Amino acid sequence: MSRDGGSPDPRDPALRVEALEALLREKGFLDSAQVDAIVRHYEEEVGPLNGAKVVARAWTDPAYKQRLLADGTAAIAELGFGGPQGEYIVVLENTPRVHNVVVCTLCSCYPWPVLGLPPAWYKSPAYRSRVVREPRAVLREMGLELPGEVEVRVWDSSSEVRYLVLPERPAGTQALSEEALSRLVTRDAMIGTGRPCAGGDTSGG
Amino acid sequence: MNGLHDMGGMHGFGRVEVEAGEPVFHTRWEARVFGMSLLAGLRLPGSIDERRHGLERLDPVTYLRDGYYGRWLARLEQDLLEHGVLRPGELRGRLAGERAAAALLPALPAPLRTASHPFLRPQDRPPAFRVGDAVRTRNHQPPGHTRLAAYTRTRRGAVARVYPACIFPDSNAHGRGEDPQRVYAVRFEAQELWGEGAEPRSAVYFDCFESYLEPDSPR
Numbered sequence: 001m002s003r004d005g006g007s008p009d010p011r012d013p014a015l016r017v018e019a020l021e022a023l024l025r026e027k028g029f030l031d032s033a034q035v036d037a038i039v040r041h042y043e044e045e046v047g048p049l050n051g052a053k054v055v056a057r058a059w060t061d062p063a064y065k066q067r068l069l070a071d072g073t074a075a076i077a078e079l080g081f082g083g084p085q086g087e088y089i090v091v092l093e094n095t096p097r098v099h100n101v102v103v104c105t106l107c108s109c110y111p112w113p114v115l116g117l118p119p120a121w122y123k124s125p126a127y128r129s130r131v132v133r134e135p136r137a138v139l140r141e142m143g144l145e146l147p148g149e150v151e152v153r154v155w156d157s158s159s160e161v162r163y164l165v166l167p168e169r170p171a172g173t174q175a176l177s178e179e180a181l182s183r184l185v186t187r188d189a190m191i192g193t194g195r196p197c198a199g200g201d202t203s204g205g
Numbered sequence: 206m207n208g209l210h211d212m213g214g215m216h217g218f219g220r221v222e223v224e225a226g227e228p229v230f231h232t233r234w235e236a237r238v239f240g241m242s243l244l245a246g247l248r249l250p251g252s253i254d255e256r257r258h259g260l261e262r263l264d265p266v267t268y269l270r271d272g273y274y275g276r277w278l279a280r281l282e283q284d285l286l287e288h289g290v291l292r293p294g295e296l297r298g299r300l301a302g303e304r305a306a307a308a309l310l311p312a313l314p315a316p317l318r319t320a321s322h323p324f325l326r327p328q329d330r331p332p333a334f335r336v337g338d339a340v341r342t343r344n345h346q347p348p349g350h351t352r353l354a355a356y357t358r359t360r361r362g363a364v365a366r367v368y369p370a371c372i373f374p375d376s377n378a379h380g381r382g383e384d385p386q387r388v389y390a391v392r393f394e395a396q397e398l399w400g401e402g403a404e405p406r407s408a409v410y411f412d413c414f415e416s417y418l419e420p421d422s423p424r
Contacts (some may be wrong), residue, residue: 010300013271013278017234020282020291021241021298026307029248029290042239043229084243087323088368105213105354107257108273120231121223123273128253129215132356136404138221152407154211157413158352159388160324160371199375 046188047116050081051164054114055190057184058091059169060165064135069093072164076114086113091167092155094192099150100165101139101192103131104157115187124193132156142193165192206348207355209265214356228259235274237282242281249288250314251322254310254378258350268335287312326385328370333415334389338364342391342413350378353417357409360397361421365410366390373414 010016010105024030029125054076058065068075074091076082089111102108105128110118121127131138139145146152155163167189173181188194209216212218230236246256259280260268267279275393285291289311300306334340345351352374376384390410395403 010297013238013275014232015300016296017237017241017278018363020278020296021237023291023296023307024241024285025312027290029310030241030244030323033342035237039230039236040238043236047229058212088325103213105356106210107260114359118233118371119224120225120273121221124218124221125212125215126218126221128261129212129218130221132213132409133399134404135407141220142223148406150406152404153392153410154407155390155410156354156357157412158354159368159414161368161388161390176220 037087038133042112042117044081046112048080048114048185048190049182050116051111051114051187051190052083052182052185054091054164054186055080055166056178058166059062059181060178065166068166072163076164081113083113085109086111088160089114089164091164091166091194092153094168095101096168097150097190098153098164099146099157100153101131101135102155102157102163103128104131105132106156106158109157109162111164114164139193143186144194165190167196170196206263206350207346208233208261210261211355213354229391234278238278238281242274242277245281248313249284249290251284251288252372253375254372254374255348255380256284256300257374258378261350274351274418326370326372326383328385328387333388334364334366334367334385334418334420336364336367337420339417340364340389340391340413342417343419345417351375352412352414354411355413356398357391357393357413360393362391362393362397362411362419364389365392368412371414372414375390375414379395389413389415389418391418 021032026034054068057079058068072091073087078088094100108118108120108123121161132154133152136146141180157163170184173184184196186194186197189196230239240297250394259275263279268276271279281294282291286293293408295308339361341361342353342357342359345353346358366389370385370387373384376382391413393409393411395407395409398409
């Protein structure tokens with residue numbers, strides 16, 4: 001907290017935020033239980049598992065996929081997902097010839113209701129500055145090597161439209177149920193920096 | 206504004222560092238800032254456009270040094286001060302160990318909430334552009350808020366998607382009204398943006414408000 005054993009550093013964000021919350025509480029501007037509820041919602045209820053359910057449904061139900069590509073917001077709402085930063089969602093379909101990847105160079109816009117809050121790398125100056133200029137190099141660094149014949153489309157979220165990538169269904173998954181398929185869908189596959197994986201770890205790539 | 210936040214295409218930021226098994230929040234204070242910011246957004250007057258511009262108005266050193274939630278904290282303090290919820294020096298006093306009672310909350314105007322969509326707005330005027338139209342971005346660089354990134358200015362592209370009319374951030378962020386405009390996803394070829402060094406077979410799709418665009422003759 002303090003470097004010299006003297007008074008604490010007022011720039012220490014932990015101390016600053018604690019003092020700020022106490023002041024706002026005393027003023028009656030907010031109630032800490034309301035802050036707790038918001039934090040819990042984004043830690044426990046909203047995350048890439050939501051998006052994974054959308055993708056798995058699209059892989060198994062052609063009519064749903066059609067609706068999802070025509071009106072992402074409405075099709076996603078069918079599964080019960082929506083809310084702040086998800087009021088107008090457009091779904092981008094990856095194909096053997098086209099690979100989509102999403103960024104927000106101006107801030108860090110991200111489709112919260114289907115992916116949760118963005119990971120640190122998505123918000124980093126490195127990703128924001130580079131992926132528009134050298135997407136193949138950035139994806140390669142992140143472990144995704146794209147064949148030369150595949151076209152890369154980078155979507156910069158500069159308006160209130162939020163983009164979600166619909167990855168290709170992995171080969172050899174015909175026997176899997178929708179629920180099992182959803183466990184293959186990674187967060188990064190839905191941003192476009194990774195692929196669905198057989199490991200079933202939806203937290204990352 | 207031509208600020209550090211407008212990062213698309215900049216050099217020098219190094220590798221993209223990915224943290225395995227990253228938590229939603231790294232520290233308790235990040236979580237509290239997030240929650241308090243969302244609540245403040247509901248309680249205080251002001252739009253998301255004003256709040257985005259609040260981040261852009263932070264001094265450049267703070268912007269880069271403090272990271273994502275550090276910026277949110279700086280903006281939250283700025284917002285609370287500007288609306289009189291915090292008095293100047295009040296937080297500093299509390300941090301210095303003063304035990305003065307918190308200053309009373311000023312009477313806040315009720316935030317303007319309408320039943321309509323948060324940003325989509327009806328628009329009678331037909332779209333100025335259609336899918337496939339050749340367009341060029343204007344040399345639009347206002348000192349205030351804009352969602353036209355520097356790297357896309359004065360570039361040629363083609364309209365790929367036409368979206369409904371939305372609140373125009375450049376106007377709304379400064380209390381000059383909603384001025385709803387259609388939004389177009391415009392496809393810019395990588396070489397048009399990055400010149401000879403561009404990667405092959407790649408393009409950027411950038412959402413442009415209608416007034417950012419002018420017609421261009423097909424090449």
